[in-house]
Amino acid sequence: MSERLKAHFARHIDLSDAEYSFCLSLFVPRRARKKTFLLQEGEICKYLIFVEKGCLDAHVLDDQGEPHIVHFAVEDWWITDDYSYWTGNPAKYFIETLEDSQLLMIDRDSLESLFARYPKFERYFRILLQNHAVALDRRIAASLTMSAEEHYLYLLKLYPNITQRISLKYISSYLGITPESLSRVRARLAKKARKS
C-alpha cells in the first residue's frame, strides 16, 4: 500500500523498508468526496497533503469574494497552505477536492519527529521545496511575460490532460482570466488549428 508515496521519496533519497514504515505510520490516510473542503481561510493548516489519487485545488478569495486558484494538485503532488502550515498562522487559502480523492496527510510535529529520527527526510523535503520554488518562480515569470493565449498553451504543455479532468472555469481562474476569455482563447486556437 501507498506505493506512490514510497516511490516519490525514492526519487530523491534511499529508503529502507523500516524507515519507510516508520515514516508512513506518521501519516494520516483520508478519503474525501468531490467538493470537500480540507482547509478554510482563517483556520490553521494542520496538514501537508500528499495526493495518492484524485485532484485538489488551493484558492484564495478576493475583496469581492471571487475565488482565484493558486495551485492544483493531482496524483504524486503535495499541497498545503505553505504560510499557515510552516508558521502556524491562520490560512489565506481554501483547499478543496475537485474529484473523489485519496490522501496521505502529515502534521508538523510528526514531520519534525521524522526529521529528528531520520535526517535524510530533511534532505527530501529541502529538495521538494527547491522544486516547489522553481515551479512558483516559473509561474510568476509566465504571468509577467505571457499573453492569456501563450499562458494557456504553456499550461497545456505542463499538464497535457488537464482539460479532461478540470473544468475550464477552474483553469481560467488559475490563469487569472475569466471563463469567457478562456473560451474565446480556445475558439481562436481551434480556428488557427483548422487552417493549418
Next chain:
Amino acid sequence: MSERLKAHFARHIDLSDAEYSFCLSLFVPRRARKKTFLLQEGEICKYLIFVEKGCLDAHVLDDQGEPHIVHFAVEDWWITDDYSYWTGNPAKYFIETLEDSQLLMIDRDSLESLFARYPKFERYFRILLQNHAVALDRRIAASLTMSAEEHYLYLLKLYPNITQRISLKYISSYLGITPESLSRVRARLAKKARKS
C-alpha cells in the same frame, strides 16, 4: 566581518564561531559596481548570492526582448536562479546589480559539503526555502486578485522605502505593468491623499 550573514543564520539555527568560520570559508566575497550582470540567460547559475550591501534584480526577457523583473534582493536577502542553481540546467534569468553591491556567494558543491559537515545548515536552508515559497505564493495570489493600484500599495507595505532606492521603471516591471500605468496609478493615489 560579515556580521549580517551570521546574524541571518542565527535567526534560525544556533551557531558556534567555529561552525560559522568554516561556513564563511566556503563563501566567495565579491564587490560589483551598479549595472553589473552576475548571471546571463543560458549560463549555468553557479552561485547562491547573499546581499551584504546593495541591491540586485533577477529578470527574464519575453519574446520581444523586453525585460520583466521577477525578484529584487536588498541587504540580508538571498538571490539566485533557483532553476539553474539547483538543477544545473541553463538559466532563464539575468541577475544584475542595481546599485554598487557587496555580496557573499556560495556554489553548490560548497553548499553540499557544508550540509555534510554540519547538518544544521540543511535545516537553515529548508526554512529559507519554506519562507521563499511562502513569499512566492503570496506574490502569485497578489497578481491574481489585485488591481494595479492595490498591487502597488501592497508592494509599498512590504518594502516601505523601495521607491527611494529603485526606479519606477523597475517597480512597474516587477508589478507587470508599464511605467506609464504606474505613473498614472501614483498620480491617482496622490490626488486621493490630497483630498483626505
Next chain:
DNA sequence: CGGTCTCTTGACGGAGTTCAAAGCTAGTGG
C-alpha cells in the same frame, strides 16, 4: 425528463497599453 452547471457567443465598457512629446533628474566629462 427538469434543473443545475458548464461552455459559448455577442455587445458594451473600462483598465491598461502604445505612441508621442515634454519636463525633470542624475550621471558624465570637460
Next chain:
DNA sequence: CCACTAGCTTTGAACTCCGTCAAGAGACCG
C-alpha cells in the same frame, strides 16, 4: 563645479484586450 546629455517620469490621445453582463446551447445528475 558647471554644462550637457541620456534616461527617467509625467501627461495626453487613441486603441486593444479582457472583463462584465446577458442570453442561449449543451451536458450531467437526480
